[in-house]
Structure formats: structure tokens, C-alpha cells
Amino acid sequence: MRDVAKRAGVSLSTVSLVVNGTGYVSDDMRERVRQAMESLHYVPNDLARNLSRNRANTVGIIVPTIRHPFFATLTASLQHVLSEQGLQTLLCSTTDAVNGEAEYVDMLRRRLMDGIVMGAHTEHAPDYWTSIHRPVIAFDRVLGEGIPSIGSDHVQGGRLIADLLIRTGARRVAVIGGPRTQFGASSVERTTFPTVRYHLALERELARAGVHYEYVEAGEVMDFAGYASAVRSVFDRGADCAVDAVVSSDIGASLCVREAMARGVSVPDDMQIVAYDGTYLTDLAGMPLTVVRQDFQGIARCIADQMMRLIHGKESKGAVSDAGAANRAAYPVGEAEQLISVSLVEGATTRDRH
Structure with missing residues (x-):
């Protein structure tokens, strides 16, 4: 200079x-x-300039895998929105990283990042995240008191699907998803893994209407072979236990369409198929899928806005402060979750409502 x-x-x-x-x-x-x-x-020298400001202008995004279309779509939206705020992103796929989230948390502690968006499963206790003393936002999970959580309104999603299937005369519904053990608490309201709430809400609403419901496990979120196997098992059943509706992620629903076409099963007359997520896969399934669509841009903007508020809130005090305390003040217990509405887009894989 x-x-x-x-x-x-x-x-x-x-x-x-x-x-x-x-x-x-x-x-x-x-x-x-x-x-x-x-x-x-x-x-x-941006590094020197950022150090002088106690800023790295970088946010870490931790997801299970970027191979899954949901996380690929979400991270693309997050990267775009955070870029508009002048923030770069570092992406960590826990299934592909040797040290999982530990390396990113270490970078956050050493002030090489300004914050973390945590969207993957973790074994760490809540006090681990609050002890970082830097901004952390949970996506579609509850990390503990003092950590804000942002995600879709999955209870709304489950009810939308239930209402559709009940009105279109479904009698036996199979839901294909991840390991049932991930549900944790049986209560829709109390589970710490909010994504499963759509399964629990759907199950409850169908039971009230007298519609048979069963859950078919397909393995972890990155286990595409497990989804294919689960789909085949549903189609392999005899007439006495055949289902007339399947609900799954975009991956599972797309595989169902392909399997139905290969076996000569009429969709939606003999089998209705509903997808949950609303990624690009819904346009590539072979026919337009009926889908509960998550608002990726809305989620990304909410996360970005909260991240900027936490970052600037820390800076306004003139020193590195306890981000966990700031989070607790901003998100009292019971009010830590911010839910983004989902929408039902009806395609060719469900019948017209009666």
C-alpha cells in the first residue's frame, strides 16, 4: 500500500x-x-483485512452429502443468498469428510469462519455447540437451547399429503424413508429431528381417517441402493397386501414411477405416488410428480438473515462475545424454531380429488 x-x-x-x-x-x-x-x-490482502475486522466473510455449511438432490439444491440456494450478503461458503459433506464436522468447528473456533450452518446428524451434546462461542444455526434439527433452528413446516407437509390421499380415496399407504430409529421421540411436537414430523403427522392423520399406514425403511439418506430395494419390495407384494399409494422423497418417488412403468402398473389409477422435497428430480421422473415442495429460497434467505444478524450482533459489542448467549437471548426455549411453509403441487401421479 x-x-x-x-x-x-x-x-x-x-x-x-x-x-x-x-x-x-x-x-x-x-x-x-x-x-x-x-x-x-x-x-x-483480504486475509489481513478480515483479521483486522475479526471477520473471515466465510460461512461453513455442513450437510450429510451433496450427492443427494435435496442437499445439492439447498446448498446451491444458500451459496447464492449468502453471496449476496458478501459471504463466501465452505461446504462440508460429513459422509465424504474424514473428520466430519470437527474440522469446521475447529476453523470456527480459530476465527477462520464467521459461522456454521449445521444440517447433518451429530452425536455432540447441546453444550458442545454453545461452547463454541460463535454463531451456529441448525437446519432441520434441534441442537439444543440457545441454538436457533430453521427448517420447513413438516407437520404442515404431512397434513397436506394426508388430506390429498384421504380425499382421493387411498386405502393402503406405504411411506418409504430413512431408519425409523431416527424418529427419536414419538411425539410430533417433541422430536429433535424435525424432518420426521411429516411422517408422524401423516401417520396420525391417516389413522384418524381409517386409512392403513405402514413405514418401509430404506436406509440412510445417502443410501440410494437402499431406496431402490425398498421400492422393489413394495411392488413385490401379493394382492392381499398391495398398496395403492406411496409417499417418499423425490428419489423414492421417482424410483416408484420407473418401477410402475416397468411392471405395467397404472399411475395414478392403481397406485398414487407423492414426492416430498420438490427438487429437480420431480421433473425427471418420467411423468410430473405430485410433490410437497420445500421453499429452498425461503429457507436460504431466512438462514442468511439470521446468520448476518448474529454476526453483526457480535461485532456491535466491539469484541468476541458468547454467541451461545446471544442466541439464547434471541431464541428463548420453546421459540427457537423458525418454520418455513411448504406447498403442495399436484401433478400426474395422484388422482383428482373427489
């Missing part, structure tokens, strides 16, 4: 103002500094 100032014939502080985009500098001086920077091939 001293070389630039000398070449441009201005003070060092003027160069600093131009580089950092702060304060007033006349157009003439700004152009002289720009030309001097160009002639000297000067590139501002």
Missing part, C-alpha cells in the same frame, strides 16, 4: 480508503490509486 501511495502521489490513508471502500475520496484520487494499483499489480 505504501508503494501504491507513492506511485499515486497520495497518502497511505487515501489508499486505505479506496481499498476498503470507506470514507470519501474524490473521483480523481480514486482513479489515480486504481491506476497505481494496476501498474504495480497490487492485490489487497
